[in-house]
Amino acid sequence: MNNMIVSVSPHLRDKTDTLSIMRDVLIALTPALIASVLIFGFRSLLVVAVCIIFSVGSEWAFERIVKKPSTVNDLSAAVTGILLAYNLPVGIPLWQAAIGSMVAIVVVKQLFGGIGKNFANPAITARIIMLLSFSGTMTTWAFPDVVSSATPLVILKGESAQALPALMNMFLGVRGGCLGETSALALLIGGTYLLIRRVISWHTPVAFIGTVFLLTLALGKQPVYQLMSGGLLLGAIFMATDYSTTPSTDWGRVIFGVGCGLITVLIRVWGNYPEGVSFSILLMNILTPYISKATRKKALGGVKA
Amino acid sequence: MLKISLHGVRVPHRKGTAGDRPGRLPVPKVVTIPTSMHIGKPAKPVVSAGDTVKVGQLIAEADGFVSSPVYSGVSGAVKKIDSILMSGGQRVPAIIIETDGLQMMLEGIAPPKVTNTEEFLAAVRMSGVVGLGGAGFPTAVKLTVKDLSQIEAVIVNGAECEPYITSDTRTMLDDSDLVWEGVELLKKYLSVRRVIIGIEDNKPECIKVFREKCASGKDIEVMALPAMYPQGGEKVLIYNTTGRIVPEGGLPIDAGAIVINCTTLAAVAKYIKTGVPLYEKCLTVDGSAVKEPKNVIVPIGTPMKDVFEFCGGFRTEPKKVLYGGPMMGIAVPDLNSPILKSTNAILAFAEAEAAPPKETACIKCGRCIAHCPLNLMPADIETAFRLKKPEALEALKVNLCMECGCCAYACPAKRPLVQVNKLAKAMLRDWQSAQKAAEEMMKKDVGK
Numbered sequence: 001m002n003n004m005i006v007s008v009s010p011h012l013r014d015k016t017d018t019l020s021i022m023r024d025v026l027i028a029l030t031p032a033l034i035a036s037v038l039i040f041g042f043r044s045l046l047v048v049a050v051c052i053i054f055s056v057g058s059e060w061a062f063e064r065i066v067k068k069p070s071t072v073n074d075l076s077a078a079v080t081g082i083l084l085a086y087n088l089p090v091g092i093p094l095w096q097a098a099i100g101s102m103v104a105i106v107v108v109k110q111l112f113g114g115i116g117k118n119f120a121n122p123a124i125t126a127r128i129i130m131l132l133s134f135s136g137t138m139t140t141w142a143f144p145d146v147v148s149s150a151t152p153l154v155i156l157k158g159e160s161a162q163a164l165p166a167l168m169n170m171f172l173g174v175r176g177g178c179l180g181e182t183s184a185l186a187l188l189i190g191g192t193y194l195l196i197r198r199v200i201s202w203h204t205p206v207a208f209i210g211t212v213f214l215l216t217l218a219l220g221k222q223p224v225y226q227l228m229s230g231g232l233l234l235g236a237i238f239m240a241t242d243y244s245t246t247p248s249t250d251w252g253r254v255i256f257g258v259g260c261g262l263i264t265v266l267i268r269v270w271g272n273y274p275e276g277v278s279f280s281i282l283l284m285n286i287l288t289p290y291i292s293k294a295t296r297k298k299a300l301g302g303v304k305a
Numbered sequence: 306m307l308k309i310s311l312h313g314v315r316v317p318h319r320k321g322t323a324g325d326r327p328g329r330l331p332v333p334k335v336v337t338i339p340t341s342m343h344i345g346k347p348a349k350p351v352v353s354a355g356d357t358v359k360v361g362q363l364i365a366e367a368d369g370f371v372s373s374p375v376y377s378g379v380s381g382a383v384k385k386i387d388s389i390l391m392s393g394g395q396r397v398p399a400i401i402i403e404t405d406g407l408q409m410m411l412e413g414i415a416p417p418k419v420t421n422t423e424e425f426l427a428a429v430r431m432s433g434v435v436g437l438g439g440a441g442f443p444t445a446v447k448l449t450v451k452d453l454s455q456i457e458a459v460i461v462n463g464a465e466c467e468p469y470i471t472s473d474t475r476t477m478l479d480d481s482d483l484v485w486e487g488v489e490l491l492k493k494y495l496s497v498r499r500v501i502i503g504i505e506d507n508k509p510e511c512i513k514v515f516r517e518k519c520a521s522g523k524d525i526e527v528m529a530l531p532a533m534y535p536q537g538g539e540k541v542l543i544y545n546t547t548g549r550i551v552p553e554g555g556l557p558i559d560a561g562a563i564v565i566n567c568t569t570l571a572a573v574a575k576y577i578k579t580g581v582p583l584y585e586k587c588l589t590v591d592g593s594a595v596k597e598p599k600n601v602i603v604p605i606g607t608p609m610k611d612v613f614e615f616c617g618g619f620r621t622e623p624k625k626v627l628y629g630g631p632m633m634g635i636a637v638p639d640l641n642s643p644i645l646k647s648t649n650a651i652l653a654f655a656e657a658e659a660a661p662p663k664e665t666a667c668i669k670c671g672r673c674i675a676h677c678p679l680n681l682m683p684a685d686i687e688t689a690f691r692l693k694k695p696e697a698l699e700a701l702k703v704n705l706c707m708e709c710g711c712c713a714y715a716c717p718a719k720r721p722l723v724q725v726n727k728l729a730k731a732m733l734r735d736w737q738s739a740q741k742a743a744e745e746m747m748k749k750d751v752g753k
Contacts (some may be wrong), residue, residue, distance in 0.1 A: 004626050004636065004640075005659045005660065006638050009633050009713075010714050011636065011658070012317075012632060016715075021670070021717055115665075116668040117666070143337065216716065243668045250675075279663045292685075296685075297674070299679055300550055303552065
């Protein structure tokens with residue numbers, strides 16, 4: 001009898017795989033989707049659908065053209081599509097959303113080698129490219145209530161004389177902003193789910209949000225509003241925790257989060273843009289390899305080579 | 306004192322055979338006893354084809370210091386001495402014995418005379434006992450310490466952290482007196498001041514047995530350890546029980562510790578008490594393909610297939626058969642592979658568990674890093690290996706890897722990280738020896 005499979009140990013593997021991780025992220029993103037439909041109406045569902053279709057479609061097409069095995073089934077492209085959609089205003093022309101999705105997948109992800117190889121977060125980078133390319137539509141916000149016409153960050157910056165929305169509305173997400181970023185409640189539910197499922201570690205979100213809170217507190221810039229404004233929660237929970245573009249050590253994640261928080265506050269308080277979360281994450285993405293190297297763990301019993 | 310526990314993985318326990326008292330295997334027709342079931346030089350056969358042997362008879366003697374004698378667990382006639390292929394890839398002589406089914410004991414088996422340290426160590430050498438937790442390092446070599454005052458603690462390893470395996474559990478329950486006598490022997494002849502018995506907390510009945518025994522003395526302590534794989538790994542166990550770290554390239558004794566498996570200790574105590582050497586082994590037979598998983602005592606050298614047959618045969622066709630547990634066990638191609646001294650379990654798996662999982666791209670999630678008990682960075686090691694960068698492998702300390710498998714277990718991309726680490730170690734060794742050779746050449750040239 002010589003028909004046995006011989007392989008190197010371990011012969012037992014954990015059930016978690018790339019697909020189950022991505023599935024968990026999709027589940028965690030669902031409360032924000034529901035909130036978005038309730039706040040901004042069914043068009044947000046349409047934008048999300050277009051982004052998913054073009055993200056998944058371009059991943060499938062690209063891999064087919066370059067004759068790589070298809071990774072569409074790992075759901076990572078779908079996650080990118082949803083995250084990009086969450087970073088767009090609900091009134092975005094659908095063709096622009098489609099172009100953004102293709103840029104995210106083809107230019108930012110696939111051209112660098114596909115899943116796990118890209119150094120910049122596809123959804124964040126595509127959003128920034130769209131912000132620079134379609135500045136008008138990317139900053140035309142829909143508003144759930146008729147009174148306000150400026151996002152809380154614009155008001156916080158003193159560029160609009162309107163009153164800030166009530167705190168409860170900020171928490172629930174009834175305010176101007178991108179379609180998936182407004183509901184703190186929904187995003188926190190998703191984040192809690194990811195923490196429980198151990199898909200993300202607490203280090204990055206806590207460091208990121210904590211830094212923004214402490215800095216704006218020190219600067220006297222309404223820290224509670226700062227936390228729930230813009231894309232901070234969406235970014236800290238879902239984008240700054242992206243595996244391939246952020247450090248993989250605990251200390252590295254803390255440094256990454258603090259760096260993101262610092263840059264976000266710098267831009268929000270002194271920069272030209274009202275929001276800095278996307279830029280902060282992209283800038284820290286670029287520093288990731290250095291952070292990883294600097295925070296390499298000391299091996300147990302290891303002596304310096 | 307605040308001590309951060311080492312990382313690891315929570316593996317399923319699957320210790321369904323823990324309550325099963327081992328039965329004895331009917332005498333197999335033929336046994337194949339390799340002369341190398343230990344780390345070190347193979348033993349030298351002292352029998353030849355045609356000789357009759359009895360149970361407990363020496364059939365191969367230790368060849369040098371790092372070696373171990375081999376005894377027959379059956380009575381019968383030596384058929385031949387043949388070279389066989391071991392799971393490690395090396396060929397070694399094996400003594401093949403056709404049994405007569407009578408199991409006649411060798412006459413004159415008597416306890417050895419042990420009155421001092423030298424006699425104790427000599428007796429351990431003669432017992433044929435090697436590390437029975439799976440490593441197979443000759444126990445006498447491990448216990449030979451230049452300066453006895455170096456030993457600050459002896460840790461009896463009852464962690465048994467691998468899934469499925471319960472043979473150590475059975476030793477701790479059925480032979481608790483022998484384990485205890487072993488502890489007393491170590492205290493007496495190696496002047497050990499502190500003994501720690503480390504048991505994972507998923508074996509409360511074993512913890513209870515030894516806590517009761519400990520009630521009298523203060524220098525022996527039972528530690529209930531969290532059931533976190535690889536709790537029984539030597540370096541991990543030393544750290545988690547004493548907080549000491551084995552330095553790179555060093556032995557446990559460099560951290561003042563000796564770790565000895567509970568079954569190994571019981572085997573030593575049995576020899577010193579009765580003179581009966583190690584020739585049979587209690588092992589766990591389990592896995593999805595096995596009809597009646599159970600513990601069974603078998604003569605060393607018994608073919609695996611006889612043991613599986615004793616356990617009701619197979620439920621479904623086995624596709625993978627292992628020596629040892631699923632985390633570090635060795636897959637063998639052949640059901641005729643013999644039971645070795647260090648075999649604590651044989652597992653057989655059906656297709657579903659046997660097929661290697663589909664490998665996908667690394668997503669840099671960091672799970673391998675978070676779970677490595679030794680704080681290594683397997684993802685980075687893999688990159689350095691694929692880029693053929695031995696300098697990077699040296700800095701990443703791949704040489705420290707104990708191949709426990711936590712990284713590969715946790716990897717969602719199902720990458721073969723242990724395999725890569727093994728290959729990376731070889732790459733590093735080659736590079737280091739080439740560096741050394743080059744350095745010596747330089748020195749010679751300068752000398753001219």
